Amino acid sequence: KDDQKDVSILMSKVSIILTSYNRPHLIDKVIKSVVEQSYHDWELWIMDDNSNQATLQKIHSFLNDPRIQLYQSDIKDEQRHETTRYATLINKGITLSTGDYICYLTDDTFYYPEKLKKMIEVFEQNPQIDILYSAQRVKHTDQSMNVFYESDIPAEEVLDKAAFKVDHCSVMHTRKIAEKGKEKYGEYWDDDPKYWHC
Ligand code: UDP
Ligand code: MG
Numbered sequence: 001k002d003d004q005k006d007v008s009i010l011m012s013k014v015s016i017i018l019t020s021y022n023r024p025h026l027i028d029k030v031i032k033s034v035v036e037q038s039y040h041d042w043e044l045w046i047m048d049d050n051s052n053q054a055t056l057q058k059i060h061s062f063l064n065d066p067r068i069q070l071y072q073s074d075i076k077d078e079q080r081h082e083t084t085r086y087a088t089l090i091n092k093g094i095t096l097s098t099g100d101y102i103c104y105l106t107d108d109t110f111y112y113p114e115k116l117k118k119m120i121e122v123f124e125q126n127p128q129i130d131i132l133y134s135a136q137r138v139k140h141t142d143q144s145m146n147v148f149y150e151s152d153i154p155a156e157e158v159l160d161k162a163a164f165k166v167d168h169c170s171v172m173h174t175r176k177i178a179e180k181g182k183e184k185y186g187e188y189w190d191d192d193p194k195y196w197h198c
Contacts, residue, residue, distance in 0.1 A: 012124065014116055014172070015099030016044045019086040023107040024054035025145070030107055031062050039116035044068045045097055047089035050075050071096060087191035094178055094188045103172040119172045130177035133162065134170045163198035 016034055020027055034044050046059055050073050062068050073089065086106065094102060101120060105111070119132050133155050140149040159165060182188050 012041065012101060012120055013099040014039070014042045014101040014103060014120060015093075015097035016042055016103055016105055016116075017047060017090050017093035017097065018044060018105040018107065019047050019049065019089045019093075020051060020055065020059065020107045021049040021085070022051045022055055024052070024058050027055055027107050028058045028061070030105060030110055031059070031068070033110040033113075034105070035062070035065065036113050037111065037116045038114050039120060042067060042116060043097065043099060045093045046070045047093045048072050049080075049085050049089060069096070081193065083191040084189075084193050084196045085191075087189040087195070091188050091191065100175055101172055102175060102178060104168045106169055109167075109169040123172070123174070131171065131173040133159075133166045133172075136167055136170045 018030065018034075031044070031046070034042065044067060046062075046068065048056065048059060048070060051059075056072075059070055063070060071089075071092065073092075075085070090104065101123065103116075103119070115134065119134065122132055123129060135155040136153045138151050138153060139147045140151075141147050153165075153167070153170075155166075155170070162171075178188050
């Protein structure tokens with residue numbers, strides 16, 4: 001209860017950009033992990049990359065929450081490998097989003113319930129910080145989603161280079177730094193397929 005009181009004095013909105021493609025068995029749990037956040041001032045942009053009906057049906061069941069928006073691409077399968085699709089969708093998502101902070105989800109990643117609150121608190125208490133990353137637990141599953149191995153990716157140091165070390169789903173940054181990056185490099189994210197993994 002006290003935690004909730006502290007959070008309610010924060011005024012910042014966070015935009016979560018979730019990329020989705022054909023994971024009907026996971027997408028509802030991913031969206032639920034946003035809906036169940038202890039921090040409430042968020043908007044969720046579901047950036048769907050022309051998924052099957054089963055996936056869209058799951059997504060549609062959440063659209064009565066006014067904080068949740070759906071964008072649907074009309075990508076054809078023969079064009080799917082021309083860019084890093086999640087980066088292409090993220091670029092679109094950033095232009096649609098309105099939050100002071102931006103963070104990311106893929107359709108095989110869940111947030112812990114306190115994630116947004118904890119990261120926004122660090123930003124609010126450290127106005128000089130523009131980008132944060134968190135630790136991440138990786139769960140390896142079989143086809144029935146039974147976990148057979150878990151490992152942790154720590155967040156113990158300030159990094160000069162994040163490529164290959166930090167999953168974008170553990171990152172939150174200010175809108176300000178995204179605009180600065182776009183000014184310098186011409187786009188928010190580089191969606192050249194050679195950078196898929198970094
Ligand atoms: N994705 C997409 N379009 C595609 C393929 C993937 O938008 O044609 C999204 C997918 O929904 C996920 C992200 O890209 O949010 C990363 O995909 P995946 O988890 O399959 O890749 P990996 O974790 O192996 O990098
Ligand atoms: Mg993945």
